[in-house]
Amino acid sequence: MKVSLECVECLLIRGVAGIKRATDNNEVRFRAVSKLLELLAREFSPEAVPARLGTLRERLIKEVTGNPDPYFSDKKRSNALGKRLASQVEEVVRQEDSVEKRFALACRAAVLGNLIEFDIPGHDFSLEKLEHMLRNTKLSIDDSERILRAIGPGAKVLYVTDNAGEIAFDKILVGVLEELGAKVAVAVRGGPVLNDATLEDALEVGMDEVATEVITTGCDAVGVDFELVSKEFLDKYLGSDLIVAKGMGNYETLSEERMGKPVAYLLVAKCGPVARHIGVERGSAVVKLVE
Amino acid sequence: MKVSLECVECLLIRGVAGIKRATDNNEVRFRAVSKLLELLAREFSPEAVPARLGTLRERLIKEVTGNPDPYFSDKKRSNALGKRLASQVEEVVRQEDSVEKRFALACRAAVLGNLIEFDIPGHDFSLEKLEHMLRNTKLSIDDSERILRAIGPGAKVLYVTDNAGEIAFDKILVGVLEELGAKVAVAVRGGPVLNDATLEDALEVGMDEVATEVITTGCDAVGVDFELVSKEFLDKYLGSDLIVAKGMGNYETLSEERMGKPVAYLLVAKCGPVARHIGVERGSAVVKLVE
Incomplete structure (x- = not known):
């Protein structure tokens, strides 16, 4: 977009x-x-992709301030809270008596992970509230049954994560995908950008315990920017049967170019432009398959 | 500032x-x-005065869009509402039994005029609510008694207005100042800038019926920018005994340079930077004399 x-x-x-x-x-x-204003003056045009501008902005901030990872402590805090909440959510998912039901609920868990702002303290997250959110957060688009049908045994799935913290919730869905017989490669960002999850965050939540493999995009871009990703990531992408893309940055980039692959977008449309592009109200939770 | x-x-x-x-x-x-981003990249520095940047920005917008007065209809709507409400407020002020009390209340009315957003429809402005606001809006700084003492008969007062709509409330205070024996020159902006009152707005609310004279700053600047005002305005400014300055734009500029004149600031500190500069909480109503 x-x-x-x-x-x-x-x-x-x-x-x-x-x-x-x-x-x-x-x-x-x-x-x-001042440098950021210059960058935006140069790059902000009707043809620009917001996530791409975000990448350029974050690179500029890291360069001008000399801070290679401004969100480092936010990510640590988010992972700690994410892990704690995800272990409760996983128990709820595990209580479902079929893998199909576990899959549907795990999709909701992954979207819930995109909704929660893990780096903002003071939220009330009792188990009751979490379970209520998990079961009752309305999905404005719910293609989870179609996605389930697209995953045969041995299906190669590339799961592109979004933020730290949230990635603990992604681990639940990755686990169910593996249970369904899929081989899941989880791709985190190749370098610090915003509070997006990197390899360190993936290992911190134990993603390597459930996924077939954990890779990176090979770059510090917001979303999936095919001009910046590594050859390894591109090969993995092109060799996958299904892409699962979490959050707005991945949507903004993959909705421009998805190399003909089916993409399952799991996100909350937190801003007007993304919501309008998807065709839902701002704030909507979405599980959308684009084939 | x-x-x-x-x-x-x-x-x-x-x-x-x-x-x-x-x-x-x-x-x-x-x-x-894009042009605005370029302007800000060039001009935004710790030494910049916000109102000055506002002036440059508004000039740029008028030039690039070819629209000489983007807020024209907002100003018309604001004046219509301002006049209706001010006539009710004026009746309340007139009920006070001494000119001193009328002055104190008229100061509050002028600040109230700065608080109300006349261009946003749907507010509830019953007479009861207006009178309640007039009498109960807390002034975080109230120098009105000191200002009153500074106004002898024949005192030359220059009253620099802020927005359209609000100017109908200013008219009440200008009337009481004249009643006190002051000779009030009311200065509006010399050309369209934001929703600031211009000569047209002053005449629309009948300011010429109460003020000794109505002049303009001679320029389309936000606030009082001595690099841009006309010779006529500067002479009037320098020949005045007291300046009354409404709103944040006038505060931002005159707090930088007031040519040694005593200035009575009447405003609501609507943003953090202005509030911090004055030393009050954001949202505070202020009647502040700087001698």
């Missing part, structure tokens, strides 16, 4: 927030903001 | 809103956003 006019506000606001996280030096902050 | 880092977000958001108001042409909108 391409940017809407309003994306420029979000691109700047998230940039300023990232710059503040990256450095306490006010002079450097102003310099980084 | 100078910008804070966070001002860049507001400068862009208000710019995008103005660009949307100014033109329906999406291509022109993107071009204007």
Whole structure:
């Protein structure tokens, strides 16, 4: 998808927030903001892909501030909370008496992981509330049955993750996919970008215990940017039967170019432009298969 | 006052809103956003004055979109509502039995005018609610008694207005100032900028019926920018005994340079940077004399 006019506000606001996280030096902050404005002036056009601009922005922030991973501590905090909540959610999923039901609920769990903001403290996450959210969060689009039918035994699935914290919830769905007989390669980002999960986060939540393999995109891009991914990732992508793509960044990029592969998007449409592009209300939870 | 880092977000958001108001042409909108980003990249620095950046931004929007007055209809709507509400407020002020009490209440009315967003429909403004707001809106700083003492008979007061709509409330205070024996020159903006009141708006609310004279700043700047005002305005400013300055734009500029004149600021500190500069909480109503 391409940017809407309003994306420029979000691109700047998230940039300023990232710059503040990256450095306490006010002079450097102003310099980084100025460089970011220059970047946006150059790159913001009706043909731009928002996630691509996000990648350029995050690279600029890391370079100007000299901080290689501004969201490091957010990711740690998110993983800790994510693991704690996911272990409860997994118990609920395990209580279902068929793998088909476990799959449907695990899809909801993965979307729920995209909904929860793990890096914001003070949420109430009692087991009752979690189970209620898991069972009652309305899916505005629910293609989970079609996705289930697309997964035969031995199916090669590439599961592209989104954020740290959330990745603990992804592990539940990856486990059920493996249980269904699929061979799941989980792909995290190849380098720090925003609070997106990297290899460190995948290992922290034990993703390697359930997935057939854990790989990376080979780059620090938001989403799946085929101009930046590694040869290894591209080969894995092209050799897969189904792509599972979590979150908005993966949607923004893969909706532009998915190399003819079927993609199952699992996300919450947190902003107007993504929601409009999918055709749902802002804030909608979506399990959408594009074949 | 100078910008804070966070001002860049507001400068862009208000710019995008103005660009949307100014033109329906999406291509022109993107071009204007890009030019605005360039402008901010060039001008946004710790030494910049936010209102000055606002002036440059509004000039750019008018130029790129070819719309000389993007807020024209907002101003008309605001004046219509402002006049209706101000006539009720004026009756409440008139019921006070001394000119001193009328002055104190008229100061509050002027601040209330700065608080109300006249261009946003759907507010409830019953007479009861208006009178309640007038009497109970807390002033975090209230120098109205000191201001009263500064106004002798024949005192020359320059009253610099802020927005359309609000100007109908200013008229009440201007009337009481004249009643106190002051000679009030009311200065509106010399050309369209944001929803700030211009000569047309002053005449629309009948300001010329109560003020000794109505003049303009001679320019389309936000606030009082001594590099841009006309000779006529500057002379009037320098020949005045007291400046009354409404709203944040006038505060942002005059707090940088007030040419040694005593200034009475009447405003609501609607944003963090202005509130911090004054030393009050965000959202505070203020009647502040700086001598």
